Amino acid sequence: xxxxxxxxxxISVVEKEDVTLDxxxxxxxxxxxxxxxxxxxxxxxxxxxxxxxxxxxxxxxGRYSWNFQKSTSSFNFTITxxxxxxxxxxxxxxxxxxxxxxxxxxxxxGTRVLVKP
Amino acid sequence: xxxxxxHPSWVICKSGTSVKIECRSLDFQATTMFWYxxxxxQSLMLMATSNEGSKATYEQGVEKDKFLINHASxxxxxxxxxxxxxxxxxxxxxxxxxxxxxxTQYFGPGTRLLVL
Numbered sequence: 699x700x701x702x703x704x705x706x707x708x709i710s711v712v713e714k715e716d717v718t719l720d721x722x723x724x725x726x727x728x729x730x731x732x733x734x735x736x737x738x739x740x741x742x743x744x745x746x747x748x749x750x751x752x753x754x755x756x757x758x759x760g761r762y763s764w765n766f767q768k769s770t771s772s773f774n775f776t777i778t779x780x781x782x783x784x785x786x787x788x789x790x791x792x793x794x795x796x797x798x799x800x801x802x803x804x805x806x807x808g809t810r811v812l813v814k815p
Numbered sequence: 816x817x818x819x820x821x822h823p824s825w826v827i828c829k830s831g832t833s834v835k836i837e838c839r840s841l842d843f844q845a846t847t848m849f850w851y852x853x854x855x856x857q858s859l860m861l862m863a864t865s866n867e868g869s870k871a872t873y874e875q876g877v878e879k880d881k882f883l884i885n886h887a888s889x890x891x892x893x894x895x896x897x898x899x900x901x902x903x904x905x906x907x908x909x910x911x912x913x914x915x916x917x918x919t920q921y922f923g924p925g926t927r928l929l930v931l
Contacts, residue, residue, distance in 0.1 A: 743910075803849075808857075
């Protein structure tokens with residue numbers, strides 16, 4: 699069974715502070731994909747990143763960066779110099795390689811980020 | 816791009832009526848679409864996997880006769896909530912995968928359903 703845990707339910711920061719969202723996953727698959735999605739108050743899920751289990755390189759995209767540590771089964775997400783527009787719920791998700799299962803996504807519980815001006 | 820739309824964006828209906836929600840992939844073909852349900856301040860719960868031209872695969876605990884799914888084309892899947900009751904009130908979100916690609920799901924904007 700697959701499981702994704704986001705221990706932080708809510709994080710509140712002041713604008714320009716950095717914020718790191720934790721994500722720990724469990725899977726028996728040797729090949730899998732990890733994702734981060736952003737859900738602003740409007741409700742739509744916005745795709746942020748996909749990471750293949752064989753690619754442990756960290757990635758940076760603007761103010762966003764991701765730290766994939768296979769040894770600790772973690773895929774953490776950092777927002778640098780946070781802005782009010784970053785306020786949203788962020789979901790970490792996991793997809794295995796079992797095509798018969800349709801590559802279903804297993805979501806974490808989400809972390810609500812509130813950036814105060 | 817990978818744009819997914821949903822219609823309607825929100826709907827209010829009376830108890831006992833049926834409601835149809837459409838999910839469309841606007842700029843790509845999607846053999847597989849997914850339907851999720853999300854309660855306030857909770858995570859997404861997968862309801863079913865919709866495959867074009869075949870029957871949907873429902874998750875355990877999801878009533879097939881209650882939540883009818885039809886995926887008649889490569890760009891359209893519909894979810895019909897039959898004989899809706901207040902407990903069916905929720906936020907319903909669909910996602911779609913590009914045909915030939917099984918990695919990333921692209922999500923629609925969601926449909927808020929309120930059953931009175």
